[in-house]
Amino acid sequence: MPEQGQEQELISLLRTEVKPALGCTEPAAVALAVATARDYLGGRIDRIKLAVSGNIYKNALAVTIPHTQEAGLEMAAVLGLLKGKADRGLEVFAGVESADVEEAKLLVGGGLAQVRIADREGIFIEAHLEGERGWAEVVIAGGHTQVVSVNLNGKSREQREDYSGQEKGSDWFSDEYKLSELVEQVEKFRLEDIEFLRDGLEMNLAMAELGLRSKPGLALGAGLKALIERGFLSDDVGNRARAAVAGACDARMAGMDHPVMSTMGSGNHGIVAIVTVAVLAREIGATEERTLRALALSHLVTAFVKQYTGRLSTMCGCAVAAGAGAAAAATWLQGGKAEQVGGAVQNIIGNLAGMICDGAKGGCAFKLSTAASEAILASEMALAGIIINPVDGIISPTVEDTVRNLGRLSSAGMTCAEKTILDIMLHKEKRAV
Incomplete structure (x- = not known):
């Protein structure tokens, strides 16, 4: 770029x-x-x-x-x-x-x-x-x-002249691009240029409320909310985000007649990237302007990760891409600097890398709710100076290299897993018939 x-x-x-x-x-x-x-x-x-x-x-x-x-x-x-x-x-x-x-x-x-x-x-x-x-x-x-x-x-x-017949990765960001540059740019955006993100905020929160109230599909969101009300789960921002995100996913996967704002081609990514940030913003009393900038960062970090993992992959993008976006945004929303924002992304990738995508279905609510709560946890840890060690597994000293490692794992590293998942699903379908 x-x-x-x-x-x-x-x-x-x-x-x-x-x-x-x-x-x-x-x-x-x-x-x-x-x-x-x-x-x-x-x-x-x-x-x-x-x-x-x-x-x-x-x-x-x-x-x-x-x-x-x-x-x-x-x-x-x-x-x-x-x-x-x-x-x-x-x-x-x-x-x-x-x-x-x-x-x-x-x-x-x-x-x-x-x-x-x-x-x-x-x-x-x-x-x-x-x-x-x-x-x-x-x-x-x-x-x-x-x-x-x-x-x-x-x-x-x-x-399309640029279509070769094979899937190509997006080229939104150059190989030299730094995540810190996204933070700098988000802070410079003119407010009028990102006001349209308010539509997604309202749309996805409405879907969350619909899911919590109507208990459609799996009804995980309503179940989590009930556990909070009973005191089995603590009434904190992480669990409230978890329930809200699950509720929105319940409603969407059940086919309820209400749109959500998608990001990078996925409605479930949009739910994680937006609702998680919205719940935290409400909790800390963030201004609308700061909330909109945080949402912009959430979407853009999601895009940054998706450039390397691909739009559809064997790995759950709601966890590692939208989860990374939400973690980055949650950190910045609470005053975190670029280094801490990067640390939050490192934390959630170190935590959730490897969560598979076995198709869109009602059970996605479990994965989305995990991504939401873990994004907030990753953020809080980064703000406290607790950032995963760069010698751990696929984690590298820079967040950019970690994201590239994640992309390699998601594509070349999981080719066999993708075929196996699809084979299992096809055989399940045949047995059902």
């Missing part, structure tokens, strides 16, 4: 990557690909053929689709065909009604949609539609809303 205009580059990153999402982003991306292909082709559609990466498959398999009690890639694809609004991006399911769900069930049962796992990594969705007007094929890759190619009856209608 060039020094000149660095501030605006970071603001642009925030505006591009912090977006509302209705339901889990992977089923939404599948529906978006199908809806886009439908809009290009038109007419009666007779068949949908989906090819998705293993990462997309595992994250879209078990999570409830908004406005339904259904899950699965076939259902997401058919709903995208019937009522998907391509112009709404990750809110593609907005407007789906009960009659649409019943029709979709019949079409899924009739075999309209077929799914296969492609030999691709990261975000990859190929939606091939056939109908009375021929065929259309749309590919989304590299980002949940990033259409990289459109082919209509053998003619290219859209093609």
Whole structure:
């Protein structure tokens, strides 16, 4: 990232990557690909053929689709065909009604949609539609809303020149970039440039309240809240953040009709990165301006980690990426300096590196709640001068090298784990049938 205009580059990153999402982003991306292909082709559609990466498959398999009690890639694809609004991006399911769900069930049962796992990594969705007007094929890759190619009856209608057919890492930050530079830039942002982050604050806190009140899905958030009220868990900021984050995840994974603000393509990342910071800000009485700057730092540190781990990976990004963002923001929010901010990131990576991602589902609430409470703990320890030793495991003397080590572990180090997780999930599905 060039020094000149660095501030605006970071603001642009925030505006591009912090977006509302209705339901889990992977089923939404599948529906978006199908809806886009439908809009290009038109007419009666007779068949949908989906090819998705293993990462997309595992994250879209078990999570409830908004406005339904259904899950699965076939259902997401058919709903995208019937009522998907391509112009709404990750809110593609907005407007789906009960009659649409019943029709979709019949079409899924009739075999309209077929799914296969492609030999691709990261975000990859190929939606091939056939109908009375021929065929259309749309590919989304590299980002949940990033259409990289459109082919209509053998003619290219859209093609990104920089798309090579393989997942590429994001290049938001240069290899020489320091985390301390993010802290400096966040402190310099004009307030009017980051005021839009207030929307995510309000949106995700509303989802947390909805989850705690309505007890949807796993209802872990409500369960944690009850333990606090009974005195089994202490009534402190770490546990309140834990319950709030779990409540928001409960509601989202159960498909409740309320969007969350996502970050770096993930609604669950957005929940950890925003709600954790919001609960702490409320606890210490932080001003709105300082809270918004802390949220900006949370999103940007999440992006910094995701550049190395990838958007979708075998490791739980809610823990190691959004958790790192929340830990950094919590530290800065309480007056921590750049060295302590980096120390908090070191602490949480040393703590949670290795937590696997085995797909999006209700049980993610456990992982998100852990990330929230451990982010606050990592922050408090760093502020107290307790920072993990740089000779420990994958931890390096600099936080930047630690993040790079994490990226290496997440990609090359866990290739076998990714295949094994997917194999277990596929065999579970076959046994269930």
